[in-house]
Amino acid sequence: MVMFKNCRRHFVAVVLFLLACAPARAKVTYDDKGFIINGQKKILISGSIHYPRSTPEMWPDILKRAKEGGLDLIQTYVFWNGHEPSPGKYYFEGRYDLVKFLKLAHQAGLYVHLRIGPYICGEWNYGGFPVWLRYVPGMEFRTDNKPFKVAMQGFVEKIVNMMTSEKMFEPQGGPIIMNQIENEYGPVQWEIGAPGKAYAKWFTQMAAGLNTAQLPWIVCKQEDAPPPMIDACNGFYCESFRPHNPNTPKMFTELWTAWYTAFGGPVPRRSAEDTAFSVAKFVQNNGSYFNYYMFHGGTNFGRTGALFLTTSYEYDALLDEYGLPNEPKYWHLAELHKVIKQAEPALVSSYPKVTWLGKNQEAHVFSAKTGGHCALFLSNSDPQNAAKVSFWNKQYNLPAWSVSIFPDCKTEAFNTARVHARAPQIKMVRTNTILSWQSYIEYPPSVGDKDTQVTDGIWDQVGMTRDASDYLWYTTDVNIAPNEGFLKDGKEPVLTVPSGGHALYVFINGQLAGTTYGTLANPKLTYSGGVKLKAGVNKISLLSATIGLPNVGKHYEQWSYGIHAPISLSGLNEGKRDLSKQKWSYRVGMKGESLHLNTVSGSSSVGWAQGAHLTYKHPLTWYKATFNAPDGKEPLVLDMGSMGKGLVWINGEGVARHWPANTGRGKCGTCSYGGFYSETKCLTNCGQPSQRWYHVPRSWLKPTGNLLVVFEESGGDPKGISLVRRTKL
C-alpha cells in the first residue's frame, strides 16, 4: 500500500514534470491556406528591408512607411560578414544593430521573417560570408563539408540564442514569426548532387533542432526540401508555383520589384502595373504570403556591395534609395494591399473556383462556406489587348495584362493596370556648399620598400589582402640590357598581364601606362600594351583592384582574383621574357589607407597641396575638403559625375565605391507594362553613368566641419563634385 502511494506520488510528479517541460502551444502554425498567428489565419504581405543598407536613424521612417503601405511583416537577411568581421569577434552596433532594428519593427506593428542564411546571396559582398571563412583549412562552402558546417552552425546558433535571450520570437512576445535557413539551395543541390543532398539534410535537422519557439522554418527555391522546411518561390511571377508539401502555404519569398544595377550596366525598372499584376495573380491562385524584394533596397555603403555591384541598391523598390515613397509604385501597391485585406476572410477560408471567360481571361471566386465571405478576381493575361468579359450576367472591361479585384464579389475595388498615383518630379538641386579641395598624390611602391613583402612568383590577391582593401600592388624590377634592339629601333616591348579581376592599372617607372577593367559578365581581364623601358633597371608596378567579391556561383570560394601567371614581356632580344618567376614585391592597400587618411585624426598625417598647388585629373590621388551640413531634411547626395573610380568617405564612414562606369551597354527603349517582365526589359540610363549620385546619410554629418575624403584611382576632377539635395518638385 505504502509502495502504491509512493508510486502514485511519483506518477503525479512525473506528469507535472512533463507538463512543465512540454513546449508551449505553437503560436504560429499553418495549413495549405496560410499562416495562423495566434489563432488568426492571414494573407501575409511582406517586404524586404536590409538593415545595413540604411542607417539606424532612417529605420523608424522606413518601417513606418512599411506599416502605412499595408505590410504585415518585413523580411531581412542576417549579415554574417558584418556581424563577425574576424573569427569570434562580433559586431552588433550601428547599422548592424540587428536587435534594435527588430525592436523598431515590432514597435511599428510589424512582424519579421528572419532569413538567417547565413548564405544570403543578396548582391552582398561574398554572399554574406566573412572572407576569413574561406581560409579555414579544408573549407568548401555550401556543401557537406565539416569545417563549413561547424562554422555555419556556430553562427546560426549565435543568432538564435541572441534572438531567444532578447525575446525576439513571437511566442516570447517579439516580432519574429518565421525563420529561413540557407537561401535558394535547390539549384546548387541539383548541380553538385549527393554532397548537396547530404548538406541539405544536415542543415534541415540542424535548424529544426534549434529552439526557435516552434516557429516555422522556410527555405526558398528548394523543391525537395525535407520536412519541416517549407519551400517557397522566388521570381518575377510565382502564380504557378506549387509547394512541394501540399499542406504548406503557398509562399512567394522574393517578388523582385526590378533588378540590381551593376557598374557598367543600365538601371532596371519594373512598372507599378506589372508588379501589382504579379501580386494579384499570385493571390488569386491561392498564394498566401508574398514579399517584395526589395521594399527598401537602400545603399551598399562603403565596400559592402558584391562583385561589380553599384553602391546604390535601389532596385526600383517601393521606397527609393533614401527611404522615400517611390511613386506611383508605393501608393498603387498600398491600395492593392488594402483590397487584399478586405478580401482576406474569403481568401483564407476557401479555394478559388476558376472559370475561363476567354482565351486569356479568367474568373477566380473565393466563397467561404460560413460567414458569407466572397471575393472575386477577374484577370486578363493578354499582354496587349483590353477585354470585355461577362460574368454572373454582368459586363466588365479589363485592361490588358490586368486583374480586377472585387473584395465582396460585387464592387470592383482595384484594377492592377489603373494607376491613380502620380510620380512626382524629382530633381537633384545643388546646395550652396563650397568644397575647397586639398590633394595628396600617392606613388607606386618600389621593390623592397619597408611596407612591402617580397616573394617569388605571383600570389592570389584576396589571399594577400583578405579583402581588407580593394587594392594590391605587385611590383618587380626588370633589367634591360643596353644592347636591346628596341632601344634602337623604337619598337616598344609588349607587356602582357592576365588577371582574375577586376581592375588593373599598369605603372612603368612610376608613370601610368594603361588601365583595364573587367565587367560583371566577365570579371577576368588581360592587359596587353607597349611599354616604354630604358636601359638598366625599370620598375613595373601593377595595381590590381577588386570591385566587390562574388555573392553566387558554384564553389565561389575557389575563385581567384588579381594578377596571375604568365606575365610576359615580348619584343626583347631573347624574344619573350616570363616575369612571373622573378621576385615580386607586394603591398596590401594604398598608403593612404594605412595612414587612415579617410579619418579625421589620420587625415593630418601627410602634407596636402591646395590652392594653386592642387593636383587634379591625376591618378592615385587623395582629395579632402571640409564642409558644413546643409540645412533642411531632404536627402543629401554627392554628384560624382566628374570622377573616375575610387572610394569616398565622410567623417570616416565609407560612403561608396564611386565609378560612373559609363559603358553604354544594354538596350533601353520604351517600356510597356504588358507582357512578362524580365531583368532586361525596362532598362534605363543607357549611355549614361551607371551611378552618378551617392547617398550621404544626414546622420553622418555634424553641423560644421565635416570631412569628405575621396581616393581617386584613375584621374577624375574633384572640382566637379558637388553636394546636392534630392528635391521633390
Ligand code: GAL
Ligand atoms: C535571388 C536571391 C537574392 C538576390 C536576388 C537577385 O536569387 O535569393 O538574394 O540575390 O536573387 O537580386
